[in-house]
Amino acid sequence: MEEEQILRLGKPKRKGLLSLVFSRFFIILLLLLAQVLFYIAIFRWFSQYANIFYACTLIFTIVMLVYLFMGGMDASAKLTWLLIIAVLPAAGAFMFWFTQANFGHRMMKKESEARIRETKDLIRQSEDVLEELKQTGSHTDDLVTYLNRSNCFPAYKNTDVQYFPLGEEKFAAMLEELKKAERFIFMEYFIIEEGYMWGKILEILLEKAAAGVEVRVMYDGMCEMSTLPVDYWKLLEKKGIRSKPFAPILPILSTYYNYRDHRKILVIDGKVAFNGGVNLADEYINRKERFGHWKDTAVMLKGEAVKSFTLLFLQMWNTTVKEPLYLPYLQDTAKVPAKGYVIPYGFCPLSGDKVGEMVYMDVLNRAGTYVHIMTPYLILDGELETALRYAAMRGVDVKLILPGIPDKKGAYSLAKSHYGRLIDAGVQIYEYTPGFVHAKVVVSDDEKAIVGTINMDYRSLYHHFECATYMFRTDCIPDIEKDFRDTLARCRKVTKETIKKEKVFYRLLGSILKFVAPLM
Numbered sequence: 001m002e003e004e005q006i007l008r009l010g011k012p013k014r015k016g017l018l019s020l021v022f023s024r025f026f027i028i029l030l031l032l033l034a035q036v037l038f039y040i041a042i043f044r045w046f047s048q049y050a051n052i053f054y055a056c057t058l059i060f061t062i063v064m065l066v067y068l069f070m071g072g073m074d075a076s077a078k079l080t081w082l083l084i085i086a087v088l089p090a091a092g093a094f095m096f097w098f099t100q101a102n103f104g105h106r107m108m109k110k111e112s113e114a115r116i117r118e119t120k121d122l123i124r125q126s127e128d129v130l131e132e133l134k135q136t137g138s139h140t141d142d143l144v145t146y147l148n149r150s151n152c153f154p155a156y157k158n159t160d161v162q163y164f165p166l167g168e169e170k171f172a173a174m175l176e177e178l179k180k181a182e183r184f185i186f187m188e189y190f191i192i193e194e195g196y197m198w199g200k201i202l203e204i205l206l207e208k209a210a211a212g213v214e215v216r217v218m219y220d221g222m223c224e225m226s227t228l229p230v231d232y233w234k235l236l237e238k239k240g241i242r243s244k245p246f247a248p249i250l251p252i253l254s255t256y257y258n259y260r261d262h263r264k265i266l267v268i269d270g271k272v273a274f275n276g277g278v279n280l281a282d283e284y285i286n287r288k289e290r291f292g293h294w295k296d297t298a299v300m301l302k303g304e305a306v307k308s309f310t311l312l313f314l315q316m317w318n319t320t321v322k323e324p325l326y327l328p329y330l331q332d333t334a335k336v337p338a339k340g341y342v343i344p345y346g347f348c349p350l351s352g353d354k355v356g357e358m359v360y361m362d363v364l365n366r367a368g369t370y371v372h373i374m375t376p377y378l379i380l381d382g383e384l385e386t387a388l389r390y391a392a393m394r395g396v397d398v399k400l401i402l403p404g405i406p407d408k409k410g411a412y413s414l415a416k417s418h419y420g421r422l423i424d425a426g427v428q429i430y431e432y433t434p435g436f437v438h439a440k441v442v443v444s445d446d447e448k449a450i451v452g453t454i455n456m457d458y459r460s461l462y463h464h465f466e467c468a469t470y471m472f473r474t475d476c477i478p479d480i481e482k483d484f485r486d487t488l489a490r491c492r493k494v495t496k497e498t499i500k501k502e503k504v505f506y507r508l509l510g511s512i513l514k515f516v517a518p519l520m
Helices: 016-021 024-070 075-087 089-100 106-119 127-136 140-150 167-179 196-210 232-238 306-317 355-366 382-393 409-425 458-463 477-488 496-500 504-519
Strands: 159-164 184-189 214-220 242-246 264-268 272-276 293-295 298-303 341-347 370-374 397-403 428-432 435-437 441-444 448-452 464-472 491-494
Touching: 024 075, 075 089, 106 306, 127 140, 127 341, 140 341, 140 355, 159 167, 159 477, 167 196, 167 264, 167 272, 167 298, 184 306, 196 214, 214 306, 232 242, 264 306, 272 306, 272 448, 272 464, 298 306, 298 341, 298 464, 306 341, 306 464, 341 355, 355 382, 355 441, 355 448, 355 458, 355 464, 370 477, 382 397, 382 409, 397 409, 397 435, 397 477, 409 428, 409 496, 409 504, 428 435, 441 477, 448 477, 458 464, 491 496
Parallel strands: 184 214, 214 242, 293 435, 370 397, 397 428
Antiparallel strands: 159 298, 184 264, 264 272, 272 298, 341 464, 370 441, 428 491, 441 448, 448 464
């Protein structure tokens, strides 16, 4: 049996209660609790002016309700806030104002928009490619036009795409491609955790950095509370790897906690890019079991479309530190002869443009024969649920594969709250019995597919920085559909009868959480 060599830069994690008490998470929790108690104390102090306070509260609540009706917020979110404000007028109105005031991320929004503006024209859409797409009659050119309104997301030819149906296969390919790096390695991942997977990758990164290859690693700031030591980026910097956490968690009440970097991007020399659901932790390659077998997917791109992932990485890197050097990393991308068209894309949750949801709905609304979907979470707003139901009702074969073993009971319960209406419309739902599905895959009509980081839930569609690879008539699409069918064979079908037999706990929890789903 292969010896497990794990390269660690951080201190070993403490075990048990002491690890919690002395952790950064516990300290931040205490400081946040202190702030909450402070606000409660202020509220109690104001209680001596109860009559005046409640009169002002009533007026303020009415104003907030009018504002909600007049605003452009998603209908499901409006209903949630109406309920909260109706039950808790003062606290609810304050919570609404607090979340809408953008405390904690105004600067992030400003910098993100600035990076998009200054880089939007760096990669030009080939008019020849756009004209070819128009001739297909698929309306994919319309989607490209839409995507390029929000950022720089051209459609490319000359890009080979390889699909990986498991995290283990992506990991093996990553190691091989990393060893070939000569100029630069860019890595952006939601989760990095010290262990076998990251240890093997880190060994290569350290070797490449010592050899003069530019290595940059960015991870979400939540990692410093869960999977990595605090200031882990400093340890990497000392070893020659440029690194930074995105939006580190601070002990300040702020909406900043919502906007996380959920992307998974690896770019090597501008020639190879990886994208998909696989983070850099051992459960993603089934080296460690958490929720049964971990089903995840990814794609590897070689060719012109790698440019877009390079740009996505640099835009995010430069939201905190300006390094306006883009062109040297976007030049000399090799053309790789291949069939079809590839459109890498991403989105910023602060822009208010629901790009991820719009692309999913475009596939659903244009599907002629089938739409097959794998997603770990199903927390839908009204528009996306309607698109799923309408596609099924007009005769499209709509199938969903979701986890059989949940990682989060709340999200699992909320997903089940949608089952009845979807099944009534003809949507077929399956649960993966061996374990947890973390894949984010959509495949349609043997000619369209999406593989990326975008879950079908509010958090992905509204609150996270995300990215994905849209493919049209590429050679790998039959592989994606085959993987879906192979996975389907290991699933149990959800029916009206199985819903009736569902555990009372999940049915009750789903019904309760339905009221606050947009806030999850």
